[in-house]
Amino acid sequence: MTEKKQQLGFATKAVHIGNRVDQDMLSRPKALPIYQTSVFTVDNLEHLDRQAAGDKNIYTYTRHGNPNQTALELLVAQFEEGEAAQATSSGMGAIMAAILAEVQTGDHIVATRDIYGGTKSFLVTELSRLGITTTFVDMSDLNNVKRAIQDNTRLVYSETASNPLLRITDVEKLSQLTKERSLKLIIDNTFITPYLFKPLLHGADIVVHSATKYLNGHSDATGGVVIGSKDFIERARRVTINFGASLSPFESWLTYRGAKTLALRMDKHCQNALQLASFLEDNPSVSKVFYPGLASHPDHPLAVKQFAKGFGGMLSFELKGTLARVEHFIRNLEHVLLAPSLAGIATTISHPVKTSHRSLTKEELADLGLSEQVIRVSVGIEDIEDIIEDFARALAKSQDY
Numbered sequence: 001m002t003e004k005k006q007q008l009g010f011a012t013k014a015v016h017i018g019n020r021v022d023q024d025m026l027s028r029p030k031a032l033p034i035y036q037t038s039v040f041t042v043d044n045l046e047h048l049d050r051q052a053a054g055d056k057n058i059y060t061y062t063r064h065g066n067p068n069q070t071a072l073e074l075l076v077a078q079f080e081e082g083e084a085a086q087a088t089s090s091g092m093g094a095i096m097a098a099i100l101a102e103v104q105t106g107d108h109i110v111a112t113r114d115i116y117g118g119t120k121s122f123l124v125t126e127l128s129r130l131g132i133t134t135t136f137v138d139m140s141d142l143n144n145v146k147r148a149i150q151d152n153t154r155l156v157y158s159e160t161a162s163n164p165l166l167r168i169t170d171v172e173k174l175s176q177l178t179k180e181r182s183l184k185l186i187i188d189n190t191f192i193t194p195y196l197f198k199p200l201l202h203g204a205d206i207v208v209h210s211a212t213k214y215l216n217g218h219s220d221a222t223g224g225v226v227i228g229s230k231d232f233i234e235r236a237r238r239v240t241i242n243f244g245a246s247l248s249p250f251e252s253w254l255t256y257r258g259a260k261t262l263a264l265r266m267d268k269h270c271q272n273a274l275q276l277a278s279f280l281e282d283n284p285s286v287s288k289v290f291y292p293g294l295a296s297h298p299d300h301p302l303a304v305k306q307f308a309k310g311f312g313g314m315l316s317f318e319l320k321g322t323l324a325r326v327e328h329f330i331r332n333l334e335h336v337l338l339a340p341s342l343a344g345i346a347t348t349i350s351h352p353v354k355t356s357h358r359s360l361t362k363e364e365l366a367d368l369g370l371s372e373q374v375i376r377v378s379v380g381i382e383d384i385e386d387i388i389e390d391f392a393r394a395l396a397k398s399q400d401y
């Protein structure tokens with residue numbers, strides 16, 4: 001009997017042995033480990049009371065919080081110089097949490113007309129059936145925003161740079177208007193990143209990110225972050241928990257690790273993008289280049305004023321010729337891949353009219369100035385000579401179409 005007690009049963013061993021190898025260690029891991037656990041054990045009931053009272057050192061359940069989420073939240077809050085942050089399972093999770101933390105049924109939103117397609121779909125398809133309406137306006141003229149504001153408007157939603165033509169939002173001017181009218185201003189800073197621009201320091205109330213893009217930067221995790229005041233983040237956290245949009249430990253860990261090299265990557269993205277943009281602008285096969293770092297871009301003066309260290313890694317250009325030429329150009333690229341996302345270390349291209357802007361009518365496309373010859377480039381961190389050579393070759397080979 002006693003002998004039998006010394007040995008745990010096979011199934012019990014399977015469950016318990018090894019779980020605590022780190023507990024008595026006198027050395028600590030240099031890198032943050034992955035807390036790949038759905039639940040945490042606590043020592044006593046008092047700790048549960050402390051956790052309920054808001055003690056951030058006590059975790060209970062990963063949907064409510066996990067050290068890997070916390071690490072990412074602390075880092076991105078500092079990046080954006082906000083009080084607090086909430087990690088979410090995707091950029092859309094962050095946008096959902098930010099908006100639902102602010103609005104009630106009957107409220108109205110003014111949003112930029114060039115908005116990310118997923119955000120537009122969320123506003124039009126999901127929020128409208130909850131009785132929350134949105135007016136989309138061209139925010140390059142603030143009078144359009146003024147005219148769209150109603151008695152029940154609660155927030156204004158914009159993006160630092162639009163997709164795919166890289167129109168830049170004057171956050172300072174827009175925030176003067178939202179402050180005058182006591183509205184909240186949400187800015188999606190995914191394309192520009194806090195390394196180049198911090199909207200909270202220019203009057204925005206809330207910043208959202210698709211961390212899937214530059215914050216992670218390696219195209220291997222999906223995630224989002226909301227940044228704002230402590231009070232606001234408490235509400236966004238509640239929405240995230242209740243709607244089940246928390247970020248998993250592994251995705252949090254990958255994003256946190258990726259974010260550590262944001263400055264290095266952005267410097268290289270910016271340098272490479274400016275060089276590729278200049279090459280394209282000088283190429284006779286290209287009719288237009290849309291890059292805020294070029295003097296030819298309509299928002300270049302604003303970009304110079306707003307962005308500290310560069311103009312980002314995203315650009316678009318319009319090819320001369322037909323859609324068949326675009327097709328041949330894409331097929332002849334050797335290293336540059338066609339992928340409907342952005343902000344990874346590898347240079348990729350996408351075709352807005354066939355992807356993000358597919359649902360727009362011919363009139364709407366014309367109104368935006370977006371043709372089927374426009375190609376968007378997410379410029380990576382490769383040696384730019386190789387990328388320029390790839391573009392030059394594909395442009396030459398597609399010349400007859």
Ligand SMILES: *Cc1c(COP(=O)(O)O)cnc(C)c1O
Pocket residue numbers: 090091092093116118119159188190191209210211212213222223224
């Ligand atoms: C990708 C993206 C989103 C959505 O993010 P997901 O991580 O795909 O949910 C939102 N805003 C912008 C500007 C994006 O590029």
